[in-house]
Amino acid sequence: MFIITCPYCGDRDQTEFTCHGEAHIARPLNTESLSDEEWGDYVFFRQNPKGMHRERWVHAHGCRRWFNALRNTVSDEIFATYKVGDARPPLPENPS
Amino acid sequence: MADQATLRAGMATPLSGQSYSSNGITISEQQSCDKLIVRADFSDAATVAALSQVLGQTPALEANTYSMADDKAVYWLGPDERLVYLHAQTAADTIGSVQAAIPAGKGAVVDVSDYYTVIQLSGQNARDVLSSGTPFDVHPRVFGAGQCAQTRYGSATVLLSALDDDTPTFNVQVRWSFAQYLWTYLARVAGYC
């Protein structure tokens, strides 16, 4: 049961949030010119790393804002949360 | 056609003003007041100044707080979102002036007067009953008068606000459709705490 630091509201219980998977997947602009492979890659294929993951959360029962988190998927430790559009925080030196 | 008096008489709230009292706590549905959602760029000084003018106060700028002056209260809901309680006016009378304070197309004002109802918890057990149903920490050190928080209570999404530290008093705002659920929950838990 995580404590998640909403970049707007501060530390809150995990059950106030929902996770929406990998962050920083930009929607292609020229969708018509993409191959089926490229389009499928954007829609379906994911890093799913064992380790550091940048992912999107939304403070569903709170301020309704979406933001990003940097989390280790093995220890579930959250190293940073940051607003959409903010620079990606660096990977931690001691991730586990 | 119905006259204004009949109209008012026919008005309803989801809990029809129910109240419960025992065990060091009173729970009651508050008289309804009109409410507005205001979406705007609150980092813009000009917008804030204009809104302050209309609302008679600098609208709460800090997360998890509300501001209050005269007959209005402004709750922080999100970086670009506030909720205004109008204790005296109607939304219809106010909406235009609030809209005018926001640059055209760069925000929104929405009448949500009936969207919510407010249940008040008061008494020496109020804090305990409140903490029972929410993972949010309502200890006075972190949640004193002037503070508010959107969180969960049971399964409902709520806006909590702390009104008074001496006689612990809290408002719990909930959507109309969930009001009966939340009411039953609070009354049940009050009996257990």
Next chain:
Amino acid sequence: MSQSCRLDSGGRIDRSKVLQFTFDGKSYTGFKGDTLASALLANGVKLLGRSFKYHRPRGLIAAGSEEPNALMQLENGAYTEPNTRATCIELYDGLVANSQNRWPSLGFDVGAINSSVARFLPAGFYYKTFMWPASMWMTYEKFIRKAAGLGVSPTEPDPDVYHSRYATCDVLVIGGGPAGLAAATAAAGSDARVMLIDEQSEFGGSTLGAAAVPEVASWVAASTAALAANNNVTLLPRTTVTGYFDYNYLTAVEKVTDHLGPGNGGTAPRQRFWKIRASRVVIAAGSIERPLVFADNDRPGIMLANAVSTYINRFGVLPDQNIVVFTNNDSAYRTAVDAARSGATVTMVDTRAEVSAELTRVLQQHKVKQFTGHAISSVQGTKGVKAVRIMPLSADGKSLQGQAWEINCGIVANSGGWTPSVHMFSQSGGKLQYDNSIEGFVPDPAKAKRINPGFSVGACNGSFATGDCIAEGAQAGRQAVEACGFVASDVAMPELTDALNDTGMGGIAALWLVPTVHPVGEGPAKHFHDFQNDVTAADIHLAAREGYLSVEHLKRYTTTGMATDQGKTSNLNALAIMAEIRGAQIPEVGTTTFRPPFTPLTFGAIGGQESKDLFLQERHTPMHQCHVQNNAVFEDVGDWKRPWYFPHSGEDMHAAVQRETLSVRTDVGMLDASTLGKIDIQGADAAEFLEMIYTNNWKKLAIGNCRYGLMLNEHGMIFDDGVTTRLGEHHYHMTTTSGGAARVLNWLEEWLQTEWPEKQVYCTSVTEQWAVVALNGPKARDLLATLSDIDLSKEAFPFMSMREGQVAGIPARVYRISFTGELAYEINVPARFGRQLWETLQEAGKPFNLCHYGTEAMHVLRAEKGFIIVGQDTDGTVTPADMDMDWIVSKTKPDFLGKRSFLRSDTARDDRQQLVGLLTTDPTVVLMEGAHIVQEIKDAPPMTTIGRVTSSYMSPNLERSFALGMLKNGLARKGETVQLSLMNGDAVEALVTDPVFIDKEGVRVRG
């Protein structure tokens, strides 16, 4: 006085309060302060149960929650509870307990036959047998199932209530022994919020069961009182911390009225479940003594040494006059002294050849005979110990040889050492290290999980001396509050002089398996390590022999550690024996995973109050009470209660729905449509945003007009639909399906906030702001005209537009949109007027034959018009083209969500399943929704399916049945006849038609 084993004085029981109870139908008495276990022992009852597999007679082993044997069926009827540990049940007057897993009686148990054929039932035997003939397995299995299980489940609903709650604190202390009390006391010296939790009824931990040390006892009492008086401290006795989850989230279950007996708790909950978030956790959970594994070590009367001490010191029960103490370490010497002081004849059998002179002197002082370098070779007595034989142990501990002695005794108090309770630390994700000096795993603080900061102190950290426990606890308490940002004040802790301060366990010389004269598993006796699941040292040898070498395989093959005690007394013994077999070090073998809960946790408590009427977050519309008064039958749609139909007296569902459906098309009907999702959308870029979200064009929609839209996900599949109205230049009112409201708002916000944050668009849910009545039918206009000031003429207020005005004097937005194909108005008023609007319409509608209709009639009506319901006619694999809705997909827009997916080879296929109408040849046949269309009818399945029925009804308007369905290449097959094969074997023929059955030209709706 029947309590034959009760000492004349001593203990923490209240001898003035005599309590009656029964066990297996026989009446006994005990005292307030007893546990069921101590009361039974006081009455000389030693045979308490039968084991799981071999049905061996079993008695008490422990005095705490680690007890594996003494499992009881507590109480009868609705209050009955299986598998309760007698050691954890506080005695109350009238308590009823029964033994389990025996038939016909505890004394004579037919199942004990398993014990005599035990040889044929080694670990994993069922994997090797019961395979022939194959068809017999289900029969064999019936017997296996009956034999398994322990107690019986209640058969009536639980009469009790439960409370589940949250709590937050700065420092949570688990365990109220000396370490935990010291930690809590030190922490409570600051402003921090402290919680101290212990599963026992009193604080004091192990000291409650130890021979009284006045300094300790008075400190325990005083510090408990001081904590109780401190407002910052929450003391929770009778509360077990069950789980330690990430970010210091812990769960605990409190017995609120449980210990008072069934029905004695008044209206208070039986148990309270705590969900606690703590900044720092101090784990002071103590340690658990482990048995020695020796021949027939499961006989009733063979107990843990410390438990014997506890029964003597805490409960004033001396379980037998003749006691043998059997140990490989110093701690059991205290038991010898306790027993001797209480008047027992005590013999000490120590496996160690060398023992400190001081210990020997103490024994001599108490007239305890001592054998060193000896071990028990066999036990006499089946339903109770009568005597033991002891023999000298070889220097390497691997064999017994030499002169045997027989010692009469009723109790063997044995100690194989102490296992720190690392459950909580392990559950938190911390890793363990092996401490050779105590022969046990202890927390490795360097390998604690960072997100679960805290401290392990006292016996659970391998520190067994009371003084050390207190010192460690106090220090951790201070550090914990400091870590939370508080100033710790100095709190005095008792100074224990050496004599008082027990020296801890001392001098353990591990002997994991006590040999007999036979090789393991080959003699007549059994060496148990897991008592409850009947697992023996021989089973471990067998597992190793067969290659189940990893501890995890060992556990699963032999089931060791998987019983209701989760191996609290057995796990270390099992893996140490495996280590010996493998010639490996214990840490190499490793432990199995510690998982919640610490002790079994009542399901009812987890659910708490969120059952029955609070189980679901029921949602009501503003008109809910009207529907109740109008006799509505409700349907669950998401969390909403929606009127399904409104039966008149004597009507069944079918009759009501037919009446409602007909009356809408002939006169007028009203439906509560308040549950539709509503989203207010404003901002300079709103139109552009809608262009991306919907498949069709939005830019040119005139203010005041409405348009229907489809939303797709990026796979190109329909996921919601609804009508959106332009209210102003930059202002829209969107409606969504009732079930999809939250999902759609989330979807809009997701795109706005993460993909297009620069767009000026603001979405606000207004679902509950508006109460909505849908007025549908040819007389809708006439009825509405009696109540409204809006010009309702079709020129002034055409189809697909919105007007503001008054209805019944209430300010309203009226949308001229229709989900039935009839002339229709959706009247939106602020929710506070919903009920008033409904009631006014109801009155005003009488001359127009206005009827109420529910969701079922609505479904029939919309299907007659071929309108789809997302989620019923679509299923997440359907494109607009599949729905024959190409007209709604813009060919001119460069992009919208999901568009690109249409180009994929599979999505672009033209023989996909497509929406059609279906008319059965026999007009009275209403197809089952879900029935399939087959390529060709065959005598029996399999048959190739080419489509299915998605919506199917009897229509009073068509005066026949009709259906919507999906059919492969359906758009091209209209006019063909297809075959449906039903589950009962029947074949039904149906004509493929256009899905619009009524008013294809749309005259009525525009009328």
Next chain:
Amino acid sequence: MKAYSLFSLARNAMSYHRNWQRAWRSPDPKKHYDVVIIGGGGHGLATAYYLATQCGISNVAVLEKGWLGGGNTGRNTTIVRSNYLLDASAGMYEHAVKLWEGLSQELNYNVMFSQRGLLHLAHSVHDMQEIGRRGNAIHLNGIDSEFLTPAQVKEMLPIINLDCHYPVMGGLLQRRGGTARHDAVAWGYARGADAAGVDIIQNCEVTGMRIENNQVVGVDTSRGFIGAGKVGSVAAGHSSVIAEMAGFKLPIECYPLQALVSEPVKPIIDCVVMSNGIHVYVSQSDKGELVVGAGSDAYNSYSQRGSYDFIEHTVGPLCELFPLFSRLRMLRQWAGIVDVTVDRSPILSKTSVKNLFFNCGWGTGGFKATPGSGHAFAHSIAAGEMNAIAAPFSIDRFNTGALIDEGAAAAVAH
């Protein structure tokens, strides 16, 4: 391999069980194998077993990073059924159930496949439509399927509360569905594969993939390099990690999926009960404990821990449906790492790397497929082409759009 039988049991009892054989050997890895299978779960072991016993390829190694069956095979709620909606799924799962029906005898290891019946409950009009559709589809695929009225449900499950907050409106029964003893499946296949010459190598983690000219030639492991003619990755929750070694991504995300057991009690429910509407999956094992499936958390995780609130959301409905469970107790809870595809169907596929095959994406429901999956995968690896049963599950479908969308269509888990 010495066969297990009543006689062998008796004979061994007489010699104090001294002479039992190892169920499988523990060989050191050879330098090269014709086929290397990554992952010693049920699917990997079954693949190796069928390769060796049916495809004539016995120079096979199964590499397992931990202990056999320690992945999802060892932590699932053991529900077996084949009543899937779509034809491709029905083909795969029914293939599996047919193999289950003779598996104990085939392996000479009792996997306790118990066809006690599997009952899906419907609690709403929408649920009724869902089971209506699925029941018919299953029936027409030639798989057993029956609708039950609430009264018939009550007869099968006397302790159910039909009028709870989720009223029971009907049920869909597959009598041939049931459960099996999960560990025994891994052990039985391991023993069978070992006897057929397969090397089963535990504590051997694959750490890298050697690819030359876009063709796999072997794997790096914690026990050194092992050459391979072909590699089959059957690593369930770790498939994305293996894919990354091979240089591609998968349409998979891993979530924690939790389960729990109660204390054992005497028989109280006989069939397996599934209620998708309220996420209750419960059966009673032969040892007497209630085995209960919970939902999967919605965040990626390899931690084998889930969030506590999922337990709450499982136990609440469980007690609502079976009010007398309220006084029973939870004994243990745990989690697995499930590899979930967007369409909730597995991937059995060739990859862009020659001779590298993937079998993954079984998510929350692959235990039941173990024999079928292993069988189809073995034959496909041997042939170098996916066979008819496996073919629809190609990874290409995520580009062509030909999803096998059990998730969207039926929303049924497990």
